[in-house]
Amino acid sequence: MTFTAPSWVPELPFDPPDGIPIADFMLEEHYGRHPLGYSKSPFTCGLTGKHYSSLEVKERVDYLARGLAKEFGWSPNEGSEWDKVVAVFSVNALDTLPLAWATHRLGGIQSPVNAAYSAAELEYQLKDSGAKALFTCIPLLKAAQEAAQKVGIPSNRIYILEVPEKFAGGKSSPSGMKTVDDLIREGQKLDRLEPLNWEPGHGAKRTAFLCYSSGTSGLPKGVMISHKNVIANTLQIAVYDKPYRDTKRLPTEQTDYTDVALGLLPMSHIYGLVVICHASVYRGDGVIVLPKFDFTTFLESVQRFKINSLFLVPPIIILMTKNKSVLDKYDLSSVWSIFTGAAPLGKETAEDLQKIFPSWAIRQGYGLTETCTVVCSSSPDDIWFGSSGSLLPAVECKIVTTEGVEITGYDQPGELLVKSPSVVLGYLHNEKANKETFQDGYMRTGDEAVIRKGPLGHEHVFIVDRIKELIKVKGHQVAPAELEAHLLTHPAVNDCAVIQVPDDDAGEVPKAFIVKSPAVGLEENDRMVARQIQKHVEEHKARYKWIKGGIEFIDVIPKSPSGKILRRFLRDKERESRRAKGAKL
Incomplete structure (x- = not known):
């Protein structure tokens, strides 16, 4: 069964152009872009106020x-x-x-x-x-x-x-x-x-951005994103959001409603790159640019620039819910919408934020680098906490079991497969990963999902688990294989495996299971050896890749006959251990 956008979602007004570069689509008015002269300044520095029209x-x-x-x-x-x-x-x-x-x-x-x-x-x-x-x-x-x-x-x-x-x-x-x-x-x-x-088709086959993603497994790979991919998703987002944004347009306004959006998330990440920097600018919104996250600076910017839409990730939302007394010091009355992505936002956290800000539309979206971002998104008119919203126009999805059987009903979990004009060209220098990920016109997401009918009767996508091995730390991707390869360079490590464990602040953090090298003497304290191994990672890897979930020494790493690490066994073991201790699962 193929799932598509609900009936209320408008169709794309035209096919995404495939013969122009992104620059023309974003800076010319031939393709539905909000008139340049009536647009807000695309990018404004949130620290100095400097901007260009x-x-x-x-x-x-x-x-x-x-x-x-x-x-x-x-x-x-x-x-x-x-x-x-x-x-x-x-x-x-x-x-x-x-x-x-x-x-x-x-x-x-x-x-x-x-x-x-x-x-x-x-x-x-x-x-x-x-x-x-x-x-x-x-x-x-x-x-x-x-x-x-x-x-x-x-x-x-x-x-x-x-x-x-x-x-x-x-x-x-x-x-x-x-x-x-x-x-x-x-x-x-x-x-x-x-x-x-350029002739027609050039924009569909030429790479515009080369972003790096771990994909469904393995080391970071270059994702070849075409001009048409970015143009398509920008157009999909704009069309999907337009019905609600039209309700915010004042009778005295000469053009469509424009917003002031928060540009805090990294522009190197596909979420910040496409959702914030392209979709917002295309529809005439202004983006308030911040170089890094600082809680006070973030809140000051919302107050100073009267930001309307906050594009965030769950760890920042969790921080907000735990610091209401800090939020009360700032005027956040300009905000009407919050959009979260890069990692799932828990239903309970969304409810906690809604209690603090009852008038906010708390939205969630889902996408990947390989889909050039958004596959589905919550509409402000149809929010269902825990859901990642409804499919965007021109997106088709299938749900299949691990045996490859296509699911035809609701509330039945399986792997989510996506077809969209925004699905990318593939991975650079990696035909094996291309064959595993891109099949029969669909992108295999590696995520387990279910489709459910919402309270208003529309289909919603729920991401319920990850089949893929990726770890999400504050929205950043961490590839277990990358950390394992590095851990194996330490003399105390004979074999290892890395999995994700829950963390209140980061969402998830890496935990390492280590088989000690025979060279490690019996007299050496496990705690000291673990600290040496953690330091080895900290000296060579970005902070979000550090082994903050701890190190556990075991006798053998579970593997398949072909030598593939069976991380699911370790995740199940970890869940049982945490359940026995009464910890968060």
């Missing part, structure tokens, strides 16, 4: 594309996109997306890198993506330089994305290093670029 952003993208073309010797219609890969290792900045759109204007690729990465993790992505240049910010410059040197990116191909001086510790760009503003100023003096000479 929509028309100014369009101009900056044009100049920046000219500057990049001159700097790198790139021409819009020469070479493939893989000759023009630009990596961005930075916290959120005003020019993060304009830089992407300028790169797309040249037919190139932006590969966003998680700002929490260590130099070694950055090095892996730079090498795997084939990045030709690296844009970073002052706080991350040292790690950027270290990684770039190891992969052969010369120092004159490292550039600075400017962030507020306060956040950068008062430091300015080092002498001799070019900034995005420098490239824009150079571009102002150059002739206009020739247009991209």
Whole structure:
């Protein structure tokens, strides 16, 4: 049985264009984009208030594309996109997306890198993506330089994305290093670029963003996201939300309703990249950009900029519910909507927040990097706590059992398979993963789901478990295989497996099961050995990948005859242990 969007959801007004770059879709008014002159400033710094109008952003993208073309010797219609890969290792900045759109204007690729990465993790992505240049910010410059040197990116191909001086510790760009503003100023003096000479279909087969995801299993893989994928999901989100947003439009307004949205979540993550930075800007909303999460700064920004829509992840919502006395100090009356994704929001947590803010529409969405974000979403008119909402227009889903039998009714769990114009091109350099994940026009999500009829009679998607091995720490993806490979480099580790365990603040954290090496003497204290192993991870991996769920020593790691780690056995063992202790499951 194929599930589709409810009858109340409008169909897409036109097929997502497949012959244009994302930059044209976002900065021209030919494709339903909210009029530039009536849009809010796309990106405003939440620390300084600095911003550019929509028309100014369009101009900056044009100049920046000219500057990049001159700097790198790139021409819009020469070479493939893989000759023009630009990596961005930075916290959120005003020019993060304009830089992407300028790169797309040249037919190139932006590969966003998680700002929490260590130099070694950055090095892996730079090498795997084939990045030709690296844009970073002052706080991350040292790690950027270290990684770039190891992969052969010369120092004159490292550039600075400017962030507020306060956040950068008062430091300015080092002498001799070019900034995005420098490239824009150079571009102002150059002739206009020739247009991209694309035929229909080019935007559907050319990669625009190369984001890294662990997928359903294994090490991080480059996800090839086409121009059409981003355009399609941007359009799907806008069309899905439009019926309710139309109810907020005042009779005196000349154009559709526009919002002020929170731009706190990392622009390197698919949620921040598409849902916030593309869908919001396309429909004329303003995004208040914050470089990192700080509870006080977050609340001050909501109050100062009268933010209407909060795009968050569950750990921040949990923090809010536990600090009502702090919330009471700020005027949050401008907020009408909260949208959460990247990890499931528990029904109880949603209810706790609703008690504090009865007028807020507390919405949840579900998507993956491989679906170029949103598959389903709660409508403000049809919220059902615990649900991830209803399917977006042009999305088709199937539920299948582990034996591959298609489920035809409600409340029957199975793996969720998704078909959508936003489903990506595939993984870079990984045909095995492509064959496992993309089958018969559908993307296998690795998530267990059920479809249920809601109180208003519409179908809702509930994500009930994860078949895949991914660990979600505050919305960040952690691949067990990556941590296991690193743990095995420690002399005290003979074998290991990593699973997720619940955590009140982070949602989930990694826990390691370790088989000690024979080299570890009997006289060595287990607690001391465990701390040495944890320190080994902390010295090489981003903080969210640390083994905060603890280390448990066991005699043997359960494996299949083919050698695959049977993590489900360990998860079941962990659940029984926690149940016996009365801990949260």
